[in-house]
Amino acid sequence: MILRKSILSVVLTIAMLMLLAQAVTVKAADDTKQIDVLFTHDTHSHLDSFSTIVNGEQKEVGGFAKIKTLINEKKKEDPDTLILDGGDFSMGTLIQTVYDTEAAELRMLGYLGYDVTTFGNHEFDYRSQGLANMLKAAKSSGETLPEIVVCNVDWDSMEKAGLNDGQKQIQSAFETYGVKDYVMVQKGDVKIAVVGVFGKDALECAPTCELSFKDPVEAVKKTVEEIKKNEEADMIACVSHGGTWEDESKSEDELLAKAVPDLDLIISGHTHSELQKAIRHGNTYIVSCGEYGRNLGSLSMTQNSDGRWNLSAYELIPVSEDVKADKATQERIDALMDTVDTNYLADFGYTRKEVLAQNDVEFNSLEEMGTEHKELNLGDIMADAYVYAVENSEYYDGDPVDVAVVPSGTVRDTYTKGDITVEDVYNSFSLGIGKDGVAGYPLINAYLTGKELKLVAEVDASISDFMTTARLYCSGLNFTYNPHRMILNKVTDCYLTRADGERTEIEDDKLYHVVTDLYTGQMLGSVMKMSYGLLSLEPKDKDGNPIENLEDHAVMEGDKELKAWDAIARYMQSFDDADEDGIANVSEYYATTHDRKVVDDSKNILDLVKKPNKFTAIIVCIGLIIIIIIVLVVSLIRKIVRKSRKKKNIHNTNR
Structure with missing residues (x-):
């Protein structure tokens, strides 16, 4: 009987301890x-x-x-x-x-x-x-x-x-x-x-x-x-x-x-x-x-x-089509968006939902501009738009645009199939403000020598893999590059073309008319840093004088700046109305590429060393200097080791 009571007491004690431990564990979990x-x-x-x-x-x-x-x-x-x-x-x-x-x-x-x-x-x-x-x-x-x-x-x-x-x-x-x-x-x-x-x-x-x-x-x-x-x-x-x-x-x-x-x-x-x-x-x-x-x-x-x-x-x-929009939030957004038509777009003669062109062309995605180092049709159409807008402005002074440049970092979205509205175009190039205090970066006029134009191509070929926002898409400038060649010597062919596609050789000392946006011009210094000072581009005015303030060289239409996004909008409206419905259709020209940036993937040794430039010589010299320094250091270390061993042997012999 005593034994049974003892066993029962032990069992009850264990049970109580287990319950207590569980309670403590639950409390700890709650805490x-x-x-x-x-x-x-x-x-x-x-x-x-x-x-x-x-x-x-x-x-x-x-x-x-x-x-x-x-x-x-x-x-x-x-x-x-x-x-x-x-x-x-x-x-x-x-x-x-x-x-x-x-x-x-x-x-x-x-x-x-x-x-x-x-x-x-x-x-x-x-x-x-x-x-x-x-x-x-x-x-x-x-x-x-x-x-x-x-x-x-x-x-x-x-x-x-x-x-x-x-x-x-x-x-x-x-x-x-x-x-x-x-x-x-x-x-x-x-x-x-x-x-x-x-x-x-x-x-x-x-x-x-x-x-x-x-x-x-x-x-x-x-x-x-x-x-x-x-x-x-x-x-x-x-x-x-x-x-x-x-x-x-x-x-x-x-x-x-x-x-x-x-x-x-x-x-x-x-x-x-x-x-x-x-x-x-x-x-x-x-x-x-x-x-x-x-x-x-x-x-x-x-x-x-x-x-x-x-x-x-x-x-x-x-945040997909499957998610239902909150009605009250959308009403607030719509009310804010209404202020855009009256306070901004009215000055340009647009409304945000206005259809500029209908599109059946499949343009590349924004992601591809960071991953694909080749010609892309989204960059092509924007660069062509710059040339069109400048040369078709009522204030055009007759100086033809030789090259227009669009870096990938300024492109904010692509165009999808269907209607392309004013809002779509603005969203594709939605950056900044001009000297005039009006939203949107303006286009700027600048001049580069032929030698510097070739460097523009080399910047894209050699630098943009390290700084993908510096990938360049050009109108008027065509080049071929080999990604396997030595850095700063990747471009093997570089020339100019106009609308008819005729090839024109670049003259090193000649000044060429270049159009880009203000942000690109302002960011030029950062891109140049990536070459550690080996590449140097200095925007100049029509007379060859260095430009001190790019804002002073905006493309002007009277007292108004020509905004980059507006240039694209005008180009969209300029396309033929192929289906005769009263709305322009994006040209089928952009359904393919046009050898503006050709990638030569050859690994043939002759292709890798042909046409060396001054940068190749500089890099080779730097490499040789490094090798010579290494050889001298190794030689010095060997001499020190030999002397040390010799002293040690003499010391051991004298013992």
Whole structure:
């Protein structure tokens, strides 16, 4: 009997302990902190859905009204979802034309429920006054707005040097809006510190930005130290406009993750990367969802016992035709878009839904401009449009355009089959502002020598694989290049053509009339840096004098600048009305390519060494010098080793 009672007592005790342990485990599980995050970056004013080419298929994608639907669905599951944006929320569609007065992009981010965003390089496209006006317009709207964070603006150095007018305007606007280095956001029981940073390449891509910036990594490192010292943050996230690159040694946000291991999460904008799997360095996760709101990034993180976070779920949700648009959001977008017709397009004689041409041609996708190093019909039609618009302007002075140049980085979207509207054309080249203060970069007139034109071809052939935004599409300039040849000596043939296709040889010392857009001219210096100073192009005026300010050489029509997008619109309207329905039809000429950029893939040794240029000689000389130095160093080391051995042998003999 006593034995039975003892056994029963032990069993009951074990059962009680098991129940207690289970209760403790459940309580511990309940105490585990978790956070859901939705994110975007590089939405570039794409408030509306749009038609484009995705993986070879024409699709209707994106749109803030659909993103709002997805956000609402997520917030039904978790009302404490954190919503972040990685910058470049502006410059990409017609709505940007009222950027500085309506601040539509920032206001819509607030309406969708975004908690925090940062600045991208294109937020500076309307110059200091434009950015300042936008921030103040957003604030004066009285609407809910996202916090803006950026920690590496170098106000100290600018103030020490004396703030210029543009810097003063932005400083005032930052104070009005409340731009900070970082903000604290409470989501349920999780306190998140969100820091923002502006990348080095982003600054290179912002030629009109008047601000100075500190080193991104060092600035984030210092800010994180402040957060850890002054805040009780469970998690530290970074909204970065630095980006990720294939070359990890140049991948800014990966370098940031390695240098600042206390970061838990980096929303990585700028490079338009679409990461199907998060990049992880240590305990830091880097995520990107691609551009234009085509995807909504979604992730969940769970806190470990050591206070760090694990990525427990991650996906890119397509903002596709299958997603139903939120009606109230679409009504707000439509109301904002209505301001574009009256406040901008009326001055050009257009409406945004006006059909310019009907299209049956399959144009290349935007992605192909970054991956295919060859002639592409989208670049061809834009370059041809520049020539047409200049030479058919009522203000044309009779000086023929020899070459028009369109870099891939200025092309923002493609044309799909069906009607091509004014909005479609503007969205395909939706950048910047001119000296006149009117939205849209103007075309500029410049002159290059024949020798420099050949260098233009070499820039494309040798540099653009390292800087795909510098891939060039030309009208009037044809060339052949071999990708297997030595860098800076890849072009093997280069000549000019006109509309009739007749070949004209380039004279090295002759000046040639070149037309491109203002942004391309302003970015020329950055492209030249990629050649480490070996390539040099100096835009000149008609008399051969170096151009000091490209803005002064805009193509003018009376007192108005000829905008690049308007040049394309005019060219679209110029096509024949093949089906006689009163609307132009895109020419079948663009259904194929025309030897403007020929890729010679030969690996024959004779083809690889023929026609060496001065750069070949320079590189060979540098290589020989390096070899000689290596030989001398090896020889010196051998002598030192021999002497050492000889001394050692003498020492051993004397013993």
